Amino acid sequence: MRQNELAAAAKAFLLDKPEVSAKELREHLMTIAEGLLTEPTDDYWNGVEVAVLEDAKANLRHIAARERLTVEQQAYIAEALKVLTAGQRRVDYGDASGLLEFVASGRPSGPNSNDYDDNNHTNESTLSDAVSILKVEQGDDPVDFNRLTDSVLAEKALSLKKSSYADLRASLGSVLRYIPDGMDIMNRAEWLGVRDAMVADGLAYSTINKLLTKSKMAIDYGLMNKQLPNGRNPIERLKLTKDAESKRRAFTDDEVAALLEQVGHVDSADSVTRKWAAMLSVVTGARAAEIAHLTKRDIVTIDGITCIDINENGHHKSVKNKHSVRLVPLTTSKAIGFDVEEFFEWVSRVDCDTDAPLFGMTPAAYSHWFNRKVVREALGDVQNVSLHSLRHWLASRLKGRGVALVDAQGVLGHSSQSITFDLYGKGHAIGRLRDALQVALSGEFIQ
Incomplete structure (x- = not known):
């Protein structure tokens, strides 16, 4: 199906x-x-x-x-x-x-x-x-968490922005994976067990706190609508405070090499699509949602330079903040095995509407596949890394190769590209960002 x-x-x-x-x-x-x-x-x-x-x-x-x-x-x-x-x-x-x-x-x-x-x-x-x-x-x-989730999502579908609704749906869906059958959702000890299971599964503390916040909101909703018996919300003050900052680290060069080798094994049209999505994450440092939301229309050419246009122009799109809207130039890298012309030709052959997701997946599906399949098969039981670690890896490469801060921020969307454009002009600025990426992605680091 x-x-x-x-x-x-x-x-x-x-x-x-x-x-x-x-x-x-x-x-x-x-x-x-x-x-x-x-x-x-x-x-x-x-x-x-x-x-x-x-x-x-x-x-x-x-x-x-x-x-x-x-x-x-x-x-x-x-x-x-x-x-x-x-x-x-x-x-x-x-x-x-x-x-x-x-x-x-x-x-x-x-x-x-x-x-x-x-x-x-x-x-x-x-x-x-x-x-x-x-x-x-x-x-x-008795109302279980699955039925409570159904009720919350049915109501919120009418009031939340599509991106906010998708985030709520994904978060509650993640929580449901940790809810055992028959769990008393008004029992604090049960929720402590859920939290402990998330910790044992290696979720970042900040992620666990986000999921607990969404769960608390669902319980509040059930209490307000009399779907749950009167009582105190069992998730109050359950958030983790010690070491709440994520321990997620950047991939090493050797790990990136292993990941690229893993995604390079293509035996079907689907695996080719996966390969291009993963390689685009490597050479641009774009976030999972930024890659997943790309359309054919977002592959553009500025002064002869092929770029991905990360924007909010579409009902299915959303970005993290205003600085995330940006153009990221693509550069051929022998070290990575990425060829711009080959990618552009592949895009032209993709059979989809110009405004449909180029890679045919949601951000959650992309992250799930990369984290559960690629990382595990390429690196085994490695800790504190995920798809987002590719972004940290590129940031480290940019810094280590002496790329100017304003250019690194322009690539990663850490500050507005208007600063770079104001300094150098749009066309020249795109060239600077491409040069910065060429410096970061050069070198025979792949063993």
């Missing part, structure tokens, strides 16, 4: 076909479940991948909150969310039991599966059948 198929599921079966029968809805849901069960998960780019499943779930929640739907369609969404969650468990933990039970029995699995025994939705559902599904989904059982 590929990303575009998951994204199309809600529109095709819930909006474009308002007369669709419950049987058709159920058959389509079974197709999704079988795809999630049988698709390979080793390809974290376009296959069954956590960020993709979160996007699909968010689409369904958004439709449930905003569109006019029949009871049968709302019941379909409730079941679909369960199937997608089961798909996430297969990817995260190798646990395919939920999908197997659903496909084998034709009924949702889990603690409330017995409640579905009298409702075989392979046949035509009646109104009472659909209502019973909703009762199980929204009944009097």
Whole structure:
């Protein structure tokens, strides 16, 4: 089940076909479940991948909150969310039991599966059948964090900017991976266990604190809306204060060499796409979101110099701050194995809309693939490094090679490029930045 198929599921079966029968809805849901069960998960780019499943779930929640739907369609969404969650468990933990039970029995699995025994939705559902599904989904059982997350995201879809909503969705999705089944979300000791699990997993303290902040907001929401029993928020004062600064370090030259060798093994169109994304991160120091948000339109030529244009010109784009909007020139580097003309030719062959993401992935999917697959396979159980460490690596190279601070900041987006442009003029400034990158990326450091 590929990303575009998951994204199309809600529109095709819930909006474009308002007369669709419950049987058709159920058959389509079974197709999704079988795809999630049988698709390979080793390809974290376009296959069954956590960020993709979160996007699909968010689409369904958004439709449930905003569109006019029949009871049968709302019941379909409730079941679909369960199937997608089961798909996430297969990817995260190798646990395919939920999908197997659903496909084998034709009924949702889990603690409330017995409640579905009298409702075989392979046949035509009646109104009472659909209502019973909703009762199980929204009944009097204690609210768990997954259902609370569904409620929060359904409401926030109407009030948050797209970038803020995506950040909230991704953060709560990350937290859910640490929530054990049956956890009492109003128990402080349980949340201490969640925090300890994050620490043990090697998450930076600042990242853990961010996730706890989002979780606290969700609990506050549940308390305010009477979804949770009255009481004090158990996540209050749970943030880590000691050593809260991230210990993330830069990659060494040898580590970068190993990473480049790993991404250089291409055996499919998808792996070629991955290679170019990773190499672009190396030669520009751009952030994960800045790379993932690039479109064909953002590959530009200024005075004969090919650049990537990092901007907010698109509904799916966002940048960290105003200084992040910038032009970064590309330079051929034999040491890296990056050729500008070859990259430009590849871009021209990519079959996508000019405003669609060039690499066909979300920032979360890109980071997930690089950190979980490339880093682990190339470097083993190395500590305190991630995709962002490529940015630190380039910053160190720029500094170590004596590049002027204003030029290094212009490349990395640490200050406005207008300073450089005002000093030298736009065309000449782009040339200076290219020269700075040539200095930083030169040398036979790859062993």
